[in-house]
Amino acid sequence: MANEAGYNVAVVGATGAVGEQMLKTLEDKDFPIKSIKLLSSKRSAGKKLSFKGEEVTVEEATPEAFEGIQLALFSAGGSVSKKLAPEAVKRGAVVVDNTSAYRMDEDVPLVVPEVNEEDVKNHKGIIANPNCSTIQMVVALEPVRQKYGLKKVIVSTYQAVSGAGLEAITEMKEQSRDILDGKEVTPEILPVGGDKKHYQIAYNAVPQIDLFQENGYTFEEMKMINETKKIMHMNSLEVAATCVRLPVETGHSESVYVEVENGGASAEEFKNTIAEGEGITLKDDPSQQEYPLAIDCVGLPDVFVGRIRRDLDRDNGYHMWVVSDNLVKGAAYNSVQIAESLDKLGLLK
Amino acid sequence: MANEAGYNVAVVGATGAVGEQMLKTLEDKDFPIKSIKLLSSKRSAGKKLSFKGEEVTVEEATPEAFEGIQLALFSAGGSVSKKLAPEAVKRGAVVVDNTSAYRMDEDVPLVVPEVNEEDVKNHKGIIANPNCSTIQMVVALEPVRQKYGLKKVIVSTYQAVSGAGLEAITEMKEQSRDILDGKEVTPEILPVGGDKKHYQIAYNAVPQIDLFQENGYTFEEMKMINETKKIMHMNSLEVAATCVRLPVETGHSESVYVEVENGGASAEEFKNTIAEGEGITLKDDPSQQEYPLAIDCVGLPDVFVGRIRRDLDRDNGYHMWVVSDNLVKGAAYNSVQIAESLDKLGLLK
Structure with missing residues (x-):
């Protein structure tokens, strides 16, 4: 067609x-x-x-x-x-x-x-x-859902400033240089352009992306929660998110904990399952210090997954590190x- | 005496x-x-x-x-x-x-x-x-344990380079400036001084602190897991950690999910419980964009806690953001x- x-x-x-x-x-x-x-x-x-x-x-x-x-x-x-x-x-x-x-x-x-x-x-x-942070997570979760079924997802994000636009990139760079030069900085954009207060992003980690909602979650967190359920057609999937802005130019990273319906797979099997997922590049070899890094994924369309390991307490729990270019695949x-x-x-x- | x-x-x-x-x-x-x-x-x-x-x-x-x-x-x-x-x-x-x-x-x-x-x-x-990252977490968890009992903890960290020593701070600053100036950088210290490979920390997020263990966790992650159980005398406490190094000079932040034995407390009650904890300063008012930031805690001995909210799926689940100076209280x-x-x-x- x-x-x-x-x-x-x-x-x-x-x-x-x-x-x-x-x-x-x-x-x-x-x-x-x-x-x-x-x-x-x-x-x-x-x-x-x-x-x-x-x-x-x-x-x-x-x-x-x-x-x-x-x-x-x-x-x-x-x-x-x-x-x-x-x-x-x-x-x-x-x-x-x-x-x-x-x-x-x-x-x-x-x-x-x-x-x-x-x-x-x-x-x-x-x-x-x-939303960018949702896209890369669901790409990584999809092969897990297909093979083991999904029950619960808890994600903490490490998000780049380019998600807040070109002005935010400029603000981060200028702040970085000013701080290295020992100058005072006056944040004007991040964490959220339209919000009341602005905080230094250079050499900092700011746990606010988008505006706060009535329930104490930010809108970015609620986007990750609600969009994941909608995309996956799983209203009963448990999803929780903490979204954090970092002084990284481009490339969102995510620390994802997932509980599956059918547990028991070894970390090795779980890695193979992820590796077969569409749009995913597995980068996971602790012996060679191989894991995805934000700076390595810039400009690339894939979702990179690594640091895959079993939870030490629950045999249906797994942890992974999911990285992608928020402006590209995101x-x-x-x-x-x-x-x-x-x-x-x-x-x- | x-x-x-x-x-x-x-x-x-x-x-x-x-x-x-x-x-x-x-x-x-x-x-x-x-x-x-x-x-x-x-x-x-x-x-x-x-x-x-x-x-x-x-x-x-x-x-x-x-x-x-x-x-x-x-x-x-x-x-x-x-x-x-x-x-x-x-x-x-x-x-x-x-x-x-x-x-x-x-x-x-x-x-x-x-x-x-x-x-x-x-x-x-x-x-x-x-370990620094363990200390601030158990200080935040202690009042929760006393009031509600602890069942499971999942933490993702946002750790400062000063935890890796003065040389790591210098490396981060020099890299930052070189990158702003468009120069190539040659990482030599981080993520781990004695390890085989070194990665850029400036404008990046590196999911490796200390050496990898046989089970795929890093030693830093195993420290958080084992030390928490030992300090709290709770061998059966479920603890999982993902430890990440950031381009922050000083101040570790942690995204902590906790499941308690006796759930049901509102976020407000939970906040009050945390606020009464020894060594803790609660900084948590979304309506005023109040939450702990690494740069604000430098030089201070307290553990700062904010972004407290109930899990949307489990009535015994809570999320919080825990920040402290890794060289001081840590x-x-x-x-x-x-x-x-x-x-x-x-x-x-």
Whole structure:
């Protein structure tokens, strides 16, 4: 069903950290494109970006900009998606949205192709791309679920600043240098751009990503909890998360504890199961100090898993360390994979 | 029983990161000292350090150096303790050892005064100071154990480089600057000075602290597991740990999940229980973005706890974020507290 002629594609938020990766991924994967339109806020409109060797001028994202568009990849913040995704759909586009705006809507499939590709078939115009920290975890969990069944997941994250945008990267670097130079720093962005207080991220670990909810969890933590259940179609799966921002530029790491339904597998068997999972690279050899590191996964689409070991107390418990590029598999790459699934299944008209 | 005249005290490893804090803590706490002897390797002997405003020349640590010493605080690595602690004991000193050399010896009490002060009474010359990451966790767990009973603990750590010594701090800072300047870096120390491979710590998260054991856990992880059980006298307590080194200079953070015997307490009640714990400062107000941060705890002796919330699936499960200065409560301060306990209980002759 793949369309050889290619599609009219729009990228919304083209000038952002994820937008940049989105263009690179569309190029790298050679997604069938007939025309590309790069959209942004009024402020960034007029910028020129390169796509497949040609210069493309960024245009302001307006409802009319989606006329004739068949596929629109959104990554410009939740409020932009709320406002413009329905406009794109109204004009016939299928939207793959990388914000949290629609993720938990019942009518919107939330898709990680390695886990629930078939869900794209249920779309009503919008398909949501999950949160970066959720995506890499469910990719690692999927082969475990298939082989042993899942019961409980407890994750503590080690998340990179690029998840908070290009400005957060700049803030981290400037702070780092100022502190090395013995200067005072004035945090202005992290942990959350729109929140009341800001804290130093350089040489620190900040246990807040996104805003606090009524129940004491942050929104990032609730995203990991709720999105995991939705993607895996497991409402009764126990999931808990503690999300922490670190002075790492790109690459989220996660310490994951999992209890399976059918325990007893040795760490070796468990490793083999993980290694066979789609989209996973096993990097796990303690004798050679081999384990995934954030800096090693930058720019790569895989989810890297290591430090796999059995819990010493429960024979259905396992621990692992899961690392991936939050801008690639955690955002742009997964969005383009969803677009490929749509193409493959003949769902782009 | 406290000795007003003071004791003849030796500090072994006086020129190291912990040794420095040891001297500061002895000063700050005004521990009763008649004379102080600063000992180190032959290489550092001859250096001059300041103690209570006076210059003290560092001497080489030899067996004879312990003649007349009543209390010896060791923090110069396991091999030094293995060799010289028995020599100090032979000469009548009580040794408080901050290395892992004797921690799991049956004859050696492993003490965190807030948890098991009475254990110092069983000493046979040596008392061990637990691992930094263990100390802050058991301080936070103790009020939970007293009120609700403990069943299972799963911890993921966010540990500072100063735990690996002054050289590791220098390596992190130099790497940070080189990377900001776009230079190549050549890691030489972290994650473990004596191990085969070394990895970049700046702008990274490294899931290895200390050497790997046969079972796939690192020695740091096994220390947290075994020491927690020993300190709390709970062989059947379930404990699992994943230990991760971060580009933070000082201050370990820990994401702790705990299952208690008697569940049902609200997060608010649980917070109050923690707040009443000895040596703990509760810092937990999501509405004001109040939670403990590594950079805020530097130089302070307390264990800071925040992000307390109930597990959403198990009514006996709780999550919390535990932060403390790894060189203070995690090492020097706890060692001096042990010395104070010895003094208070009349165990220093």
